[in-house]
Amino acid sequence: MTKPSIPQGTRDFTAITIYKRNYILNTIRTVFELYGFEPLETPAMENLETLMGKYGEEGDKLIFKILNNGLNDSKNISKAKEGFDKLMEGKNTPQLTERALKYDLTIPFARYVAMNANMLTMPYKRYQMQPVWRADRPQRGRYREFTQCDADIVGSTSLINEVELSNIYHRVFVLLGLKNYELKVNSRKVLAALAQIAGGEQKMIDITVAIDKLDKIGLEKVKIELTERGLNENNISIIEKYLNINGSNEDKIEAIETLFAQSEIGRAGIEELKYLMANTSNVNLSIDLTLARGLNYYTGIIFEAKAPAEVKMGSIGGGGRYDNLTGLFGVPNIAGVGVSFGIDRIYDVMEEMNLFPENIANTTKVIFFNLGQNEVKIALQLMNTLRDNNIACELYPENVKLEKQFKYADKKGILYAIIIGTKELETKNCMVKNLKNGIQQEVAFDDLTVFINNK
Amino acid sequence: MTKPSIPQGTRDFTAITIYKRNYILNTIRTVFELYGFEPLETPAMENLETLMGKYGEEGDKLIFKILNNGLNDSKNISKAKEGFDKLMEGKNTPQLTERALKYDLTIPFARYVAMNANMLTMPYKRYQMQPVWRADRPQRGRYREFTQCDADIVGSTSLINEVELSNIYHRVFVLLGLKNYELKVNSRKVLAALAQIAGGEQKMIDITVAIDKLDKIGLEKVKIELTERGLNENNISIIEKYLNINGSNEDKIEAIETLFAQSEIGRAGIEELKYLMANTSNVNLSIDLTLARGLNYYTGIIFEAKAPAEVKMGSIGGGGRYDNLTGLFGVPNIAGVGVSFGIDRIYDVMEEMNLFPENIANTTKVIFFNLGQNEVKIALQLMNTLRDNNIACELYPENVKLEKQFKYADKKGILYAIIIGTKELETKNCMVKNLKNGIQQEVAFDDLTVFINNK
Numbered sequence: 019m020t021k022p023s024i025p026q027g028t029r030d031f032t033a034i035t036i037y038k039r040n041y042i043l044n045t046i047r048t049v050f051e052l053y054g055f056e057p058l059e060t061p062a063m064e065n066l067e068t069l070m071g072k073y074g075e076e077g078d079k080l081i082f083k084i085l086n087n088g089l090n091d092s093k094n095i096s097k098a099k100e101g102f103d104k105l106m107e108g109k110n111t112p113q114l115t116e117r118a119l120k121y122d123l124t125i126p127f128a129r130y131v132a133m134n135a136n137m138l139t140m141p142y143k144r145y146q147m148q149p150v151w152r153a154d155r156p157q158r159g160r161y162r163e164f165t166q167c168d169a170d171i172v173g174s175t176s177l178i179n180e181v182e183l184s185n186i187y188h189r190v191f192v193l194l195g196l197k198n199y200e201l202k203v204n205s206r207k208v209l210a211a212l213a214q215i216a217g218g219e220q221k222m223i224d225i226t227v228a229i230d231k232l233d234k235i236g237l238e239k240v241k242i243e244l245t246e247r248g249l250n251e252n253n254i255s256i257i258e259k260y261l262n263i264n265g266s267n268e269d270k271i272e273a274i275e276t277l278f279a280q281s282e283i284g285r286a287g288i289e290e291l292k293y294l295m296a297n298t299s300n301v302n303l304s305i306d307l308t309l310a311r312g313l314n315y316y317t318g319i320i321f322e323a324k325a326p327a328e329v330k331m332g333s334i335g336g337g338g339r340y341d342n343l344t345g346l347f348g349v350p351n352i353a354g355v356g357v358s359f360g361i362d363r364i365y366d367v368m369e370e371m372n373l374f375p376e377n378i379a380n381t382t383k384v385i386f387f388n389l390g391q392n393e394v395k396i397a398l399q400l401m402n403t404l405r406d407n408n409i410a411c412e413l414y415p416e417n418v419k420l421e422k423q424f425k426y427a428d429k430k431g432i433l434y435a436i437i438i439g440t441k442e443l444e445t446k447n448c449m450v451k452n453l454k455n456g457i458q459q460e461v462a463f464d465d466l467t468v469f470i471n472n473k
Numbered sequence: 474m475t476k477p478s479i480p481q482g483t484r485d486f487t488a489i490t491i492y493k494r495n496y497i498l499n500t501i502r503t504v505f506e507l508y509g510f511e512p513l514e515t516p517a518m519e520n521l522e523t524l525m526g527k528y529g530e531e532g533d534k535l536i537f538k539i540l541n542n543g544l545n546d547s548k549n550i551s552k553a554k555e556g557f558d559k560l561m562e563g564k565n566t567p568q569l570t571e572r573a574l575k576y577d578l579t580i581p582f583a584r585y586v587a588m589n590a591n592m593l594t595m596p597y598k599r600y601q602m603q604p605v606w607r608a609d610r611p612q613r614g615r616y617r618e619f620t621q622c623d624a625d626i627v628g629s630t631s632l633i634n635e636v637e638l639s640n641i642y643h644r645v646f647v648l649l650g651l652k653n654y655e656l657k658v659n660s661r662k663v664l665a666a667l668a669q670i671a672g673g674e675q676k677m678i679d680i681t682v683a684i685d686k687l688d689k690i691g692l693e694k695v696k697i698e699l700t701e702r703g704l705n706e707n708n709i710s711i712i713e714k715y716l717n718i719n720g721s722n723e724d725k726i727e728a729i730e731t732l733f734a735q736s737e738i739g740r741a742g743i744e745e746l747k748y749l750m751a752n753t754s755n756v757n758l759s760i761d762l763t764l765a766r767g768l769n770y771y772t773g774i775i776f777e778a779k780a781p782a783e784v785k786m787g788s789i790g791g792g793g794r795y796d797n798l799t800g801l802f803g804v805p806n807i808a809g810v811g812v813s814f815g816i817d818r819i820y821d822v823m824e825e826m827n828l829f830p831e832n833i834a835n836t837t838k839v840i841f842f843n844l845g846q847n848e849v850k851i852a853l854q855l856m857n858t859l860r861d862n863n864i865a866c867e868l869y870p871e872n873v874k875l876e877k878q879f880k881y882a883d884k885k886g887i888l889y890a891i892i893i894g895t896k897e898l899e900t901k902n903c904m905v906k907n908l909k910n911g912i913q914q915e916v917a918f919d920d921l922t923v924f925i926n927n928k
Contacts, residue, residue: 022584022585024516024588025516025520025572033511036513053867054865058487058488062483062606064479065479068478080542082542083539084538085540085570087538089561090561090562098560106545106554119517119539129477132477153542174871175871178870181853182867182870185853348476395752398640399754405507409507410506410507410508412637413633415637416596416629416630416631
């Protein structure tokens with residue numbers, strides 16, 4: 019006999035949590051579709067070789083690999099042993115494991131686009147809302163199974179896409195009640211220009227990886243890391259000057275226009291930021307020159323969405339432009355740009371700010387109490403009519419003490435209890451009790467739908 | 474460089490398929506909630522020991538096991554080797570694999586109920602719609618990842634639950650347009666009574682396993698299998714007589730009332746069937762005495778839903794009553810009854826019968842053609858207003874030849890194209906072209922929402 023338990027870092031979602039999560043997901047889905055994005059769903063598992071090597075060394079270690087089936091069939095044993103030996107050497111082993119759980123939505127999307135590039139209508143705008151799995155050490159707010167929520171446009175280099183994705187962030191956050199969100203933007207081209215004047219282009223990754231930690235570790239430690247990464251004092255002083263640029267968006271633009279006047283890529287990055295500023299009217303955009311985004315496939319505008327400052331939650335979304343995502347799968351020259359929403363974080367923010375609508379649960383509205391088989395027959399008929407009118411109802415299945423039935427209705431948060439006794443059977447009336455305010459009322463069977471609907 | 478491919482037996486779902494699948498899932502979800510069921514979601518992975526031994530020997534082999542992470546860390550290597558040796562002996566090995574992908578929704582549900590029995594409001598009515606994974610050999614209509622869709626009531630032995638589940642089948646199938654579905658019912662108690670008079674109660678499983686194959690292999694082969702399973706000629710002749718009972722539901726009840734007059738469990742099973750007949754008015758119930766359902770945990774009423782006879786698709790759902798599901802996890806005496814919908818089959822049936830609504834896709838309704846930056850600015854403003862009014866629209870991101878933009882609109886099935894040229898910018902009118910009928914009309918910017926909404 020197994021004592022039941024759930025795997026570490028995973029969760030059962032019960033009704034109220036699901037209703038709240040779906041409220042977020044449905045809001046985002048509606049907005050994605052308002053902007054012309056269409057859904058895509060990829061399988062939970064991908065071939066291992068699709069995933070390996072795409073997330074860096076640390077990421078690879080966090081991929082959940084699936085054991086091949088039938089390994090101990092006599093015909094497979096020697097292959098399995100070979101595979102196991104390779105595994106022990108830290109190598110990929112299709113002999114032992116051919117498949118793995120997806121680690122994000124981006125690589126499966128790239129795999130899909132590469133497989134179907136010829137038949138897709140470009141630009142292809144897709145959204146995807148699915149769970150992903152990572153063998154991270156579980157901790158508060160970090161799970162081994164969590165939902166990602168992405169929208170990407172591939173096959174277009176136009177900055178209109180960045181504008182539209184910014185508009186999507188705005189519309190989603192406003193609909194969810196997070197009006198004071200902040201959408202931080204920067205351009206990887208601006209960071210490339212910084213590298214040009216502070217250590218050389220080949221130092222770009224070193225600089226961005228260090229800068230990316232600014233929020234977490236502070237300027238002094240970033241400077242130490244930059245030193246360790248081989249930048250000299252002069253380089254670091256330029257970077258520090260850059261990181262200290264502040265003021266309004268316009269001030270920042272002005273400062274980097276001076277700083278990168280000689281850099282072609284710098285001017286291109288500045289043009290991107292200016293285009294975005296000029297073409298988004300409502301979005302709470304703020305240029306954050308320290309924004310770097312860890313992922314090295316970004317090449318243009320990068321985004322990070324922050325929760326309203328009153329909750330200390332940090333990032334609730336992010337994204338950016340990439341130039342050659344499907345190149346990994348042999349299909350070059352498909353550029354794209356995408357954004358992602360952090361569902362778990364948004365959930366926590368909305369919970370803390372008390373933003374979920376009050377009647378979010380589709381709970382039963384009406385319960386018929388069970389007083390015996392004659393009443394049951396009538397209840398079943400009345401329920402059929404209520405349901406035809408989209409009123410959720412149920413009949414307590416056991417003929418037990420009313421007290422127990424009331425308790426059930428109370429725990430489930432049901433609004434109306436209906437009692438049909440011997441007298442009511444004769445008069446074709448039922449007693450409707452509002453369980454919130456205790457008021458009872460006699461209602462004719464035929465008027466029940468109207469009564470419930472008008473309340 | 475990896476040539477992209479998708480794991481055998483899994484599928485990418487693209488937009489139109491997702492809209493159709495969601496049409497089915499949302500219909501079922503709505504009905505479940507109308508009947509007072511609440512949602513539950515369990516993780517994709519369960520602890521291996523939760524799943525092993527629950528699906529029979531064959532089932533166990535089809536469970537996808539997840540390799541533990543960090544097996545080649547020096548501290549884990551000896552444990553991993555031990556685990557691998559056990560695996561080669563065909564044993565469960567937490568040293569190598571602690572987790573597995575869920576194989577169905579029933580065992581995770583039982584695990585959830587067992588873990589939370591004290592805090593659940595009984596009877597607990599939950600529905601669950603999630604993917605499950607099986608390492609079956611892929612073939613037409615059989616996938617390694619597929620969605621199950623279950624509703625169960627636990628903590629109640631009342632037959633009202635069976636009545637309500639029958640009503641759910643009826644309402645879902647009618648809403649989906651499958652009016653001529655057939656809901657076959659039987660009782661495992663009737664089959665137990667058959668065993669009593671044809672070989673003894675200890676032969677119950679042998680008899681049901683053989684009978685369960687009647688549809689597939691025919692009566693003669695069932696008789697051979699019964700012989701092989703140790704039943705004698707006399708037993709088999711009784712079983713044959715039973716299997717040949719036909720006529721209306723009433724005829725069948727009458728026949729088994731005679732046949733099982735002496736059997737207490739037989740009479741109990743007949744009462745169940747009669748109660749179900751008497752309390753369901755609209756449901757297309759048909760008693761099928763040959764219905765057995767392979768799973769041995771069923772103890773009372775069993776269901777099998779069949780697609781309308783005009784499509785040769787067979788089963789589109791099934792379920793039944795079980796007495797002690799959570800006993801496996803140390804929590805005894807929680808009885809339940811549940812039903813399941815076969816989403817992939819229902820999808821195929823609806824496709825074949827042409828039952829999906831025509832405008833099922835939430836495609837973009839309006840596209841703004843891109844004629845340059847001045848037009849883009851106006852388009853972005855107009856789109857903002859359209860979206861405020863829930864009209865899905867997009868702007869072609871590149872300023873390319875109109876022919877290419879028309880082609881994109883056509884492929885995406887967009888209804889209206891809006892052209893704003895230099896002239897239109899001045900007059901604050903735009904040209905709206907209906908791409909289905911080719912009709913063009915000039916519409917003032919301010920009237921656009923009303924125009925689109927009234928069309």
